[in-house]
Amino acid sequence: MEHHILKVALGVDVSKDNLAVCLCRLTVNLTKEFEDPFEVSNDLPGFKKLIRWLDKQVASRENLWIVMESTGIYHEAFVYYLYEAGFNVSVMQSGRVKRYAQSLDQRSKTDALDSRMLAMLGCERALPLWTPPDPILRELKGLSRERSFLLKEKQIEKNRLHASEHSVYSNKRELRRYKQRLKLIARQLEEIEKEMMELINASSYLKGRIKHLESIPGISFVSAATVVGETLGFTGFTNAKQLTSYAGFDVVLKESGAYKGKTRISKKGNKNIRRALYMPAMTAVRCNPTLKKFYERVKPTKAKPMIALVAVERKLLVLMYSLWKNEINYDPEYEQKKTARTEVLAAQDRSNLALTSS
Structure with a gap:
């Protein structure tokens, strides 16, 4: 049977307690043969049960591809277990899986159908292989997420304190507790930023690359560390377009017949990256001559100044990706040098054309 x-x-739909799985075989006739889907528990006994079943179904683990969707933290224990067991694993972003699912003639949505859809995706497409992220980058991402959470809590407490201070029925003990919570949050934010610094300084590789990003006017250490942590060192991205899509900076436009929609960013991506780049963009339009010119050129063409600022955020993210990949510092005269090179090449082309014509 194996020869054809x-x-x-294997498609795996992950939930908090269970794994819905479905096995698909693609034949030489390009038809798909499915095993009946079933569920196992999302814990170590369930993992072992599934592996025993798989070893009976496939001749070699090398010939099997396991596909699942990224589901926050619930897939992590399973994907690490599979990697250590020697399986080929792909963890797909939800946006790509959703677009594939929309292309199928499937109106219902259940765990079993989702696992079948993921198995089809694994058979039809060449998918990227998942590898464990660097432990340091993983810890850095956790710290950046904790910091982001505390910043939101800080704003909430400040709003509550402001409301209480201006209330007719203001309570001194209540105000004291609000102020105490704000001091605690401020102290914990300092601790997290210190830990981020210590974590990066412990790795000469990360320390050097973060310095490249900090060379951009407007990018602070915390902003650079947050973006690097959220992208796990820009791993899994082969071009800037993928990165901007992951961050939700990709531009979308809806038009149909006489209807002409407005262009906007999708926001279907990592909101922590967008949040981390807001203040750097505000600083860049004042302190970075290149991005300041870009902002001033784009701003009059947009209905709202915020749209131009988002364009600067996107520009900053692409610039950080370029400096990280090339391991170089920011060159403020890069655009001028690029223009000069273009003019020299254009002059050479005109000269060569004139000689050819004569």
Whole structure:
């Protein structure tokens, strides 16, 4: 039976307590053969039960591809277990899975159908192989998420304190507790930023690359560390377009017949990156000559100044990605040098054309 099978894929729909799985075989006739879907528990006994079943179904683990959707933290224990067991694993972003699902003639949505859809995706597409992220980057991401949470809590407490101070029925003990909570949050934010600094300084590789990002006017250490942590060192991105889509900076436009929609960013991405780049963009339009010119050029063409600021945020993210990949510092005269090179090449082309014509 194995000789007429081109590819075998296991689709796994992950939830907090269970794993819904479905096995798909792609034959040489390009037809798909499915095993009946079933569920196992999302814990170690369930993992072992599934592996025993898989070893009976496939001749070699190397010929099997396991596909699942990224689900926050619930898939993590399973994907690490599979990686250590030697399986090929792909963890797909929800946006890509959703677009694939929309292309199918499938109106219902259940865990079993989702696992079947993921198995089909594994058979039909060449998917990227998942590898564990650097432990330091993983810890850095956790710290940046904790810091983001505390910043939101700080704003909430400040708003409550302001409301209480201006209330007719203001209570001194209540005000004292609000102020105490704000002091605690401020102290914990300092601790987190110190831990982020210590974590990066412990790695000469990360320390050097973060310095490249800090060379951009407007980018602070915390902003650079947050973006690096959220992207796990820009791993998994092969071009800037993928990165901007991941951050939700990709531009979308809806038009149909006489209807002409407005262009906007999708916001279907990592909101922590967008939040981390807001203040750097505000600083960049004042302190970075290149981005200041870009902002002033774009701003009059947009209905709201905020749209131009978002364009600066996107520009900053792409610039950080470029400096990280090339391991170089920011060059404020890069655009001028690029223009000069273009003019020199254009002059050479005109000269060559004139010689050819004569």
